[in-house]
Amino acid sequence: MAMIGFDPDERRMIVLRALVKAQKDHESFVTFEEIKKAFRIEEGEKSVSDPLLYRSLTSLEKDGYIIINRTEYRHRYGSNHKVMRVGLKKAKETAMEKLESKADRINSEIETLASLDSTVLAEEFMSMMTGRRVKTKSIFVEGLQACFGVIEREICDSANRGDVIRFTTDWLRAEEDIERRLTSIFECLGKSGAEMRVLCRSEGQNPQTNEFGAIIQKLHDLGYLVEMRKQPRDDATYQFVSRSGEGMMLIVAEAPLAATWISRDANLLLIESAIENFEEDYEKAERMTELSEI
CATH class of the missing domain: 1.10.10.10 (Winged helix-like DNA-binding domain superfamily/Winged helix DNA-binding domain)
Known part of the structure; x- marks a missing residue:
C-alpha cells in the first residue's frame, strides 16, 4: 500500500x-x-x-x-x-x-553519465580546481548525445561574435530529443553572435534534412546569423562541426556514430583542409535561407 x-x-x-x-x-x-x-x-x-x-x-x-x-x-x-x-x-x-x-x-x-569521457571529466575537474579552462587537444566519443555534448562544451561555450561555425548534417540520425537538443545548441550559438553556416545534402540523401531545415529556418526567422545550404554531391566528404579555425569535432564513423575533437594545436592542417573543402562546397551549394543582420 x-x-x-x-x-x-x-x-x-x-x-x-x-x-x-x-x-x-x-x-x-x-x-x-x-x-x-x-x-x-x-x-x-x-x-x-x-x-x-x-x-x-x-x-x-x-x-x-x-x-x-x-x-x-x-x-x-x-x-x-x-x-x-x-x-x-x-x-x-x-x-x-x-x-x-x-x-x-x-x-x-x-x-548522460555513460556518455561522459574520462578526458572530459578530468578537464572539468581541473577547471573547477584551478578556475582556468584547460585547452582540449583531442577527445574521442561515441553516440549522438555524446557528440552533442562535445559541441556544447567545445564550441557553444567558447563561441563569440566574429566566429564562424561550420556544421555539416549528414551524420545526424533520428533519435529521441534530437530536435530539442539541436535547437538548444543553435540558440546558444545564435545568442553568442557567431555566424553559423550549415551544409547538407539534397532532400532524400538524408531523411533528417527537412526536419533540421525547419529548425534552422525558425532560428533564421528569429534574426540569428544562420544560413543553410544544400548540395547535390553524392561522394564522401568531411563531416564535422567547427568553430572558426580553433578546433573541430570530426565524425570518424557513422555506424556506430563516433567522433573525435581536434584542437588547433593538435592538427591545424587537418582543420584547415576540412574548412577549405567545406567552403568550396558551400559556395556551390543552393541557399535554403538568407543571412540576417542582428
Whole structure:
C-alpha cells in the first residue's frame, strides 16, 4: 500500500476509517455528525474542527474513496469495497506516472553519465580546481548525445561574435530529443553572435534534412546569423562541426556514430583542409535561407 502512497496515519485516512466504522453495513450512508463522533473516538479527541473534517471528506470524494449523497438537505457519506477500488485504482495510476517520470529522469542521467569521457571529466575537474579552462587537444566519443555534448562544451561555450561555425548534417540520425537538443545548441550559438553556416545534402540523401531545415529556418526567422545550404554531391566528404579555425569535432564513423575533437594545436592542417573543402562546397551549394543582420 505504501507504493501507491497510502498512509494509514494520514489525517484524511483516519477520517475514512472513522466513516467506515460509523456505517452499520457497507451499503449504508452516515451523517457528518456520526463521522465526527467516530473520529473523536478514533483519535481520542474531545473536539475536532468541522472545516478540517469537511476538507478531508471533500478530498476523499475527489480521489474516489467515498461517495456523497446530496439528495437530502443534510449530506450523507458512504464507502464500500467497490467505491474504494476506484480510489485505489486512481492512486495506483498516479503512483505509476510518478515512477515512470522518475525512471525517465534516471535513464536520462544514466545515458548522460555513460556518455561522459574520462578526458572530459578530468578537464572539468581541473577547471573547477584551478578556475582556468584547460585547452582540449583531442577527445574521442561515441553516440549522438555524446557528440552533442562535445559541441556544447567545445564550441557553444567558447563561441563569440566574429566566429564562424561550420556544421555539416549528414551524420545526424533520428533519435529521441534530437530536435530539442539541436535547437538548444543553435540558440546558444545564435545568442553568442557567431555566424553559423550549415551544409547538407539534397532532400532524400538524408531523411533528417527537412526536419533540421525547419529548425534552422525558425532560428533564421528569429534574426540569428544562420544560413543553410544544400548540395547535390553524392561522394564522401568531411563531416564535422567547427568553430572558426580553433578546433573541430570530426565524425570518424557513422555506424556506430563516433567522433573525435581536434584542437588547433593538435592538427591545424587537418582543420584547415576540412574548412577549405567545406567552403568550396558551400559556395556551390543552393541557399535554403538568407543571412540576417542582428
